[in-house]
Amino acid sequence: MDKDITIYDIARELDLSPTTVSRALNDHPAVNKNTKQKICDVAVQMGYRSNIFASNLRKQRTHTIGVIVPRLNSPFMSSVMAGMEKEANNADYNLIITQSLETMQKEITNARTMFDSRVDGLLVSLAYETDNIEHFQPFISKGTPVIFYDRVIEHNQCTSIVIDNLQAAYKATSHLAKQGCKRIVHITADQKRNVYADRLKGYKYALIDNNLPFDESFVLITNLSEEAGVEAAQQILQMDPRPDGIFASNDTAAVSCMKELQKAGILIPDDMAVVGFNNDPVSRVIEPNLTTVNYPGYEMGEVAVRSLIHHLNGLSDIIITNTITLRSELIIRGSSLRSKIE
Amino acid sequence: MDKDITIYDIARELDLSPTTVSRALNDHPAVNKNTKQKICDVAVQMGYRSNIFASNLRKQRTHTIGVIVPRLNSPFMSSVMAGMEKEANNADYNLIITQSLETMQKEITNARTMFDSRVDGLLVSLAYETDNIEHFQPFISKGTPVIFYDRVIEHNQCTSIVIDNLQAAYKATSHLAKQGCKRIVHITADQKRNVYADRLKGYKYALIDNNLPFDESFVLITNLSEEAGVEAAQQILQMDPRPDGIFASNDTAAVSCMKELQKAGILIPDDMAVVGFNNDPVSRVIEPNLTTVNYPGYEMGEVAVRSLIHHLNGLSDIIITNTITLRSELIIRGSSLRSKIE
DNA sequence: CTTGTTGTTGCAATCGGTTGCAATATAAAA
DNA sequence: TTTTATATTGCAACCGATTGCAACAACAAG
Numbered sequence A, B: 001m002d003k004d005i006t007i008y009d010i011a012r013e014l015d016l017s018p019t020t021v022s023r024a025l026n027d028h029p030a031v032n033k034n035t036k037q038k039i040c041d042v043a044v045q046m047g048y049r050s051n052i053f054a055s056n057l058r059k060q061r062t063h064t065i066g067v068i069v070p071r072l073n074s075p076f077m078s079s080v081m082a083g084m085e086k087e088a089n090n091a092d093y094n095l096i097i098t099q100s101l102e103t104m105q106k107e108i109t110n111a112r113t114m115f116d117s118r119v120d121g122l123l124v125s126l127a128y129e130t131d132n133i134e135h136f137q138p139f140i141s142k143g144t145p146v147i148f149y150d151r152v153i154e155h156n157q158c159t160s161i162v163i164d165n166l167q168a169a170y171k172a173t174s175h176l177a178k179q180g181c182k183r184i185v186h187i188t189a190d191q192k193r194n195v196y197a198d199r200l201k202g203y204k205y206a207l208i209d210n211n212l213p214f215d216e217s218f219v220l221i222t223n224l225s226e227e228a229g230v231e232a233a234q235q236i237l238q239m240d241p242r243p244d245g246i247f248a249s250n251d252t253a254a255v256s257c258m259k260e261l262q263k264a265g266i267l268i269p270d271d272m273a274v275v276g277f278n279n280d281p282v283s284r285v286i287e288p289n290l291t292t293v294n295y296p297g298y299e300m301g302e303v304a305v306r307s308l309i310h311h312l313n314g315l316s317d318i319i320i321t322n323t324i325t326l327r328s329e330l331i332i333r334g335s336s337l338r339s340k341i342e
Numbered sequence C: 001c002t003t004g005t006t007g008t009t010g011c012a013a014t015c016g017g018t019t020g021c022a023a024t025a026t027a028a029a030a
Numbered sequence D: 001t002t003t004t005a006t007a008t009t010g011c012a013a014c015c016g017a018t019t020g021c022a023a024c025a026a027c028a029a030g
Helices: A007-014 A018-025 A033-046 A052-059 A075-090 A104-116 A134-142 A165-178 A194-209 A226-238 A251-263 A297-312 B007-014 B018-025 B033-046 B052-059 B075-090 B104-116 B134-142 B165-178 B194-209 B226-238 B251-263 B297-312
Strands: A064-069 A094-099 A121-124 A146-149 A159-163 A184-189 A219-222 A245-248 A273-275 A292-294 A323-326 A329-331 B064-069 B094-099 B121-124 B146-149 B159-163 B184-189 B219-222 B245-248 B273-275 B292-294 B323-326 B329-331
Touching: A007 A018, A007 A033, A018 A033, A052 B052, A064 A075, A064 A104, A064 A297, A075 A094, A075 A297, A075 B075, A075 B094, A094 A104, A094 B075, A104 A134, A121 A134, A121 A297, A134 A146, A146 A297, A159 A165, A159 A297, A165 A184, A165 A194, A165 A245, A165 A273, A165 A292, A165 A329, A184 A194, A184 A226, A184 A251, A219 A226, A226 A245, A226 A251, A245 A251, A251 A273, A297 A323, B007 B018, B007 B033, B018 B033, B064 B075, B064 B104, B064 B297, B075 B094, B075 B297, B094 B104, B104 B134, B121 B134, B121 B297, B134 B146, B146 B297, B159 B165, B159 B297, B165 B184, B165 B194, B165 B245, B165 B273, B165 B292, B165 B329, B184 B194, B184 B226, B184 B251, B219 B226, B226 B245, B226 B251, B245 B251, B251 B273, B297 B323
Parallel strands: A064 A094, A064 A121, A121 A146, A146 A159, A159 A323, A184 A219, A184 A245, A245 A273, B064 B094, B064 B121, B121 B146, B146 B159, B159 B323, B184 B219, B184 B245, B245 B273
Antiparallel strands: A094 B094, A292 A329, B292 B329
16 A cells, blocks of 8 residues: 655655645746756656545536436437547546436436535436426635536526437427328426426427317326337327327337337327437337437536536626527438328 | 626625625535524625635535547437436536547547546546547546546446447347357447447357357458448358358448348348347337347436546545446347247 | 846645543532 | 542634745846
């Protein structure tokens, strides 16, 4: 077990003061070039490593970003994390990641942990359950920037990073209408979350603009799990007259629903056209391939971290930047394409 | 921007010494119950939060675990991360996560970052490229435990957490043989990594035990990506006589290969039986469903963190525990099941 | 020869908890 | 009443780096 080398050891070795050593290692201009070189050499040679804690303690800055995510193990969220990690790593920031597992309780605990860890900034995607964000107030009060991504909430001190969910849903639904669907079901989740609320709106507007009636019973609120997709399929099979189109808020539910319908003999896309959301790998595996909305998760992760660091460096004022919207697009595949028209 | 409250503030408020406050907040036995209660109350009321850096600096312990992972965005790895996060969170440890992106260079940099961050322990799954592990030596020398998971390497000071890859591959290949396959192709990756080397061994042994010849040209070394699966399919279609079974080292490649073969008119499982590895969601989406090895990623993450913490608490000696092997199992589905026999 | 400027370096305090040891009070045993 | 054990509390040093301010040297300008 080697003993740790400190700047004091280096100072003693070279008969200098710790002050000068510290300055040299931080490339401070007021240190003689030769001295600096000598110090750096000895530091390397002695196997010195800076003590981040001493430094953090003194500087009151941690170079750490906290991330709160509903669940790590979804294709979408893991892409986001991958993008975040890449950017953070590039900028020499550490990432502390915690999951809320969709409960508000955990989210509060996580926020507390992040606060105690004194992260320089916080990136949050809200849990299904969360219905207020008081637990982020301590950050705001302390001037620690909080950025929401994907599952966001309006707050006049925080930036949000999103895609245009309303527009994406509008396009998806319109596409179904243009394919001749008259009775389009929308499978989605709790309306507390912006993403689902906005998509419902987009769905509604598209119906209106395509002269289709809106029917409350055609909106299925679920947890968007695989099982939820199966249940949705069973409900849809019960409906009379039977729907002829489905717009689901994620690919997992869309795919499992589709499979269940196929099992019941429904033909896709002819009896039923289906559109999902996210562009998960499964969407390119199911037959026919699933039409879906490409959600740029990796880019969202990158942008989130980049904006945060930008702000931390004082290069932008977070209060002015209210919302950053990323581009998404409808990818049309076999599950909804009835004709070569359009 | 609120000012931070310190134990000195609390001490002054209650006319006590910082020592007593510190002890009270750490639930030290040598503090009077009433005093303790009073201190805790005031702490809460004043909005005190402990300064982790001061504490870490003094205690030389960070309560942080470092994780190095090849890529975050794969279904398997994100499950592992989810399991790790859950356990770490339960035990009040933070997780710092970095990706090597399969390069040794990044892995070295990441290791260095972790070292500078003074993580209490390190969890590593090796990059494709890595061919020596000198970069973990500083941890070993300092007595910081390093645990490898999934992509491991033999080291007499480190525990490894794995599944029995050899056996899993053996079972997968034997299963194909029992289904009547005579010419089984193995799609896998660089043999530097234990997982792929062991699976190749299992594949070989199974061939031998089933009286099938081993043919070097039937082993396709790829990066196991979606594209690699397609290319593998094209190669397979060129082979004459044509193979009649495929054992792939992950589901992504297995699925894309399968789809490409189907596109060429090959019937699965009759012309070609296919087995994958990992039990990713796609394996239950493809038609016919993919036979695969269930790899308990989530559990592996849990076990890795639990073992590490166990060791950190001095409850186990890591040097004695060489390897922890988790149970995996072959899940037989339509892609390989030609008859109801077996 | 004095004053001013620039370049280098060090002193000493500070960040906020933690902990070995000593001090004091209180209770129990002799 | 004296001695011994036990319970509480505080002193002061320490963890390792950072930084405002002062000190000093070398040199140029006046």
